[in-house]
Amino acid sequence: MKKCLLCVLILCFVSCPKTIYGAQEELDQESLQGVESVLEEQDSDISFTQIVKKLMTGNIKEALGYLWEKLSGDFFSSFVLQKEFLKQMIIAAMIAAVFKNLSDAFLQGSAGNAGFYVTYMVFIALMTDSFYYLNETAQDLVRLMIDYIRGMITAYSIAVVSTSGITTSTAVYEFYLMVIYGMSLLTDYLILPMIRIMFVLKIVNHISQEEHFSRLCGTLEKAAGLLMKGFLSLVLGVQLIQSMILPAVDSIKNTALEKGLSSIPGIGGGVNTVMTTIIGSAVVIKNSIGAAGILILLVLVVPPLLKIGAVVLSYMAAGILLQPVSDKRITGAIDAVIKSGKLMMQMIVTMTVLFILSIALIAFSTNVNYYAG
Numbered sequence: 001m002k003k004c005l006l007c008v009l010i011l012c013f014v015s016c017p018k019t020i021y022g023a024q025e026e027l028d029q030e031s032l033q034g035v036e037s038v039l040e041e042q043d044s045d046i047s048f049t050q051i052v053k054k055l056m057t058g059n060i061k062e063a064l065g066y067l068w069e070k071l072s073g074d075f076f077s078s079f080v081l082q083k084e085f086l087k088q089m090i091i092a093a094m095i096a097a098v099f100k101n102l103s104d105a106f107l108q109g110s111a112g113n114a115g116f117y118v119t120y121m122v123f124i125a126l127m128t129d130s131f132y133y134l135n136e137t138a139q140d141l142v143r144l145m146i147d148y149i150r151g152m153i154t155a156y157s158i159a160v161v162s163t164s165g166i167t168t169s170t171a172v173y174e175f176y177l178m179v180i181y182g183m184s185l186l187t188d189y190l191i192l193p194m195i196r197i198m199f200v201l202k203i204v205n206h207i208s209q210e211e212h213f214s215r216l217c218g219t220l221e222k223a224a225g226l227l228m229k230g231f232l233s234l235v236l237g238v239q240l241i242q243s244m245i246l247p248a249v250d251s252i253k254n255t256a257l258e259k260g261l262s263s264i265p266g267i268g269g270g271v272n273t274v275m276t277t278i279i280g281s282a283v284v285i286k287n288s289i290g291a292a293g294i295l296i297l298l299v300l301v302v303p304p305l306l307k308i309g310a311v312v313l314s315y316m317a318a319g320i321l322l323q324p325v326s327d328k329r330i331t332g333a334i335d336a337v338i339k340s341g342k343l344m345m346q347m348i349v350t351m352t353v354l355f356i357l358s359i360a361l362i363a364f365s366t367n368v369n370y371y372a373g
Contacts, residue, residue: 034151035293042144048296055288063292067299086314092123093322093330116327117207123330124203127337130311131199134337135192138344141304142187145351146180148300152293153177156359159289162282163366168246172362175242179235179358183351186231194224195343202336206329224343228350239358243365286366290359301352305345312341 035048046067054063157173198220205213319334 032155032289034154035148035296038144038148038151039296041147042300046296046299048292051292051296052285052288055291056284063295067295086318089123089126089315089318090321092119092126093318093326095119120207120329120333123333127203127333130315130337131340134308134311134341134344135196137304137307138348139187139192141301141348142183142351144300145297145348145355146184148297149176149355150180152297153180156286156289156293156362159282159286160362160366163286168366171242171246175239176358179354182231182235186227187347190227191224191343191347194220195340198224198343199336199340202339203333206332209329211332221339221343225346228347232350232354235354236357236361239361243361246365287363290363294356294359297352297355301348305348308341308345308348312338312345315341 032049032052039046039048051063051066054060054066153173153176157169157176160169160172198217201213201217201220205211205217315334315337319331319338322334323331
């Protein structure tokens with residue numbers, strides 16, 4: 001009876017590695033389809049699967065070179081597009097300054113002020129067009145990031161199962177679903193509406209000589225920044241606590257099973273070797289998926305971020321050139337676009353940093369089974 005039982009155990013462990021490896025390969029292909037579909041919707045020729053395979057084999061330079069080729073064409077095009085628009089804005093501001101100076105020097109009535117207000121309305125139209133471009137770019141990027149993270153975390157959670165356990169994987173998936181929902185609410189119903197309100201108030205604030213909404217604008221700007229910092233701190237804090245506890249819980253369960261199997265006379269050493277090899281391979285796959293997710297996210301984020309940055313830099317350059325010769329109301333209105341663009345960039349960078357640090361925390365904490373074994 002004992003010999004029969006021993007033979008059955010040997011057969012199970014001989015056939016088990018093949019089953020696990022085959023299932024793992026099939027699992028990778030199917031679980032990455034969610035990310036691939038998001039990239040296909042963006043008409044991107046980046047292959048998430050190819051990046052993961054390059055990283056799994058240690059070809060980090062080749063993976064980075066592949067992504068750099070996709071990214072390098074967007075660096076200079078973002079700044080070239082702003083040349084004509086910057087020229088129109090400077091011309092409108094100069095005309096407004098001429099009307100203002102003529103009014104102060106020769107006209108005591110309201111004719112000069114009327115001319116200034118007409119050109120100021122043209123200037124507002126140009127700034128509104130820029131703000132609409134910034135708002136659409138930021139909003140589209142946030143939606144893309146949310147869809148991408150949703151597909152990415154599905155694949156990553158499945159990979160976490162093989163390295164840590166079902167408890168950690170389930171908690172990671174549920175936590176990220178809540179984070180994605182929180183990001184959607186935060187951006188759609190709080191931060192972006194606050195930025196829009198601040199932009200309108202700053203324009204209205206500089207129509208007259210006296211500023212009536214400067215404190216309100218400053219409060220909205222600080223509140224948006226605090227919301228982003230608070231959300232980042234909260235999510236990373238909860239993620240840190242989960243990463244300290246959940247992988248350790250799964251590790252205790254897995255270690256007890258491994259120690260029990262390794263204590264079987266005759267085949268215990270072979271079982272322990274097989275289990276260590278399987279877990280090591282799963283760790284490589286999991287970390288490769290995480291690294292590929294971070295790299296491709298950067299490739300998706302950088303071009304829109306450059307476009308927003310190009311608009312902000314253009315308005316900063318216009319403000320520097322116009323301040324000596326233009327009315328202070330014009331340069332004050334320019335700050336509406338500059339500060340709005342900076343807040344949008346801060347929002348995008350905060351979401352990107354949140355995702356990168358969370359993936360890094362999960363990657364390091366779920367390697368505990370491999371190192372413990």
